[in-house]
Amino acid sequence: MPEKFPYQIVRENIQESETYKKREIIVKELTELINRNSLENDSNTPDFILAEYLWDCLMAANILIQSRAVWYNPTNATQGDNSTESIRDRDS
Numbered sequence: 001m002p003e004k005f006p007y008q009i010v011r012e013n014i015q016e017s018e019t020y021k022k023r024e025i026i027v028k029e030l031t032e033l034i035n036r037n038s039l040e041n042d043s044n045t046p047d048f049i050l051a052e053y054l055w056d057c058l059m060a061a062n063i064l065i066q067s068r069a070v071w072y073n074p075t076n077a078t079q080g081d082n083s084t085e086s087i088r089d090r091d092s
Contacts, residue, residue, distance in 0.1 A: 006070035010063050020059075027051045 014020055030051035034040055040047045 006074075007063055007067040010066040010070060013066070014059060014062055023055065027055050030054050 019026075027048075028051075031048045034047040034050050040050055043050070
């Protein structure tokens with residue numbers, strides 16, 4: 001079986017996170033915020049679709065940031081360290 005890419009490991013970790021477990025609540029609150037401020041009017045897109053999109057953007061950003069951290073230091077995948085110091089930098 002091929003080795004997993006950093007983003008695959010990170011995605012699995014995010015899906016098990018406390019934030020991800022609150023997904024329904026957060027999306028509901030985003031939907032209410034969008035609706036309360038009529039933010040859906042300009043795009044003529046339902047508020048719940050915009051809320052889901054914002055949630056997906058936040059999760060994509062988390063995956064990006066954590067994958068970068070794993071790239072610089074593969075032990076980040078297991079230790080939860082967000083350091084961007086590269087193993088290559090420490091060896092020199």
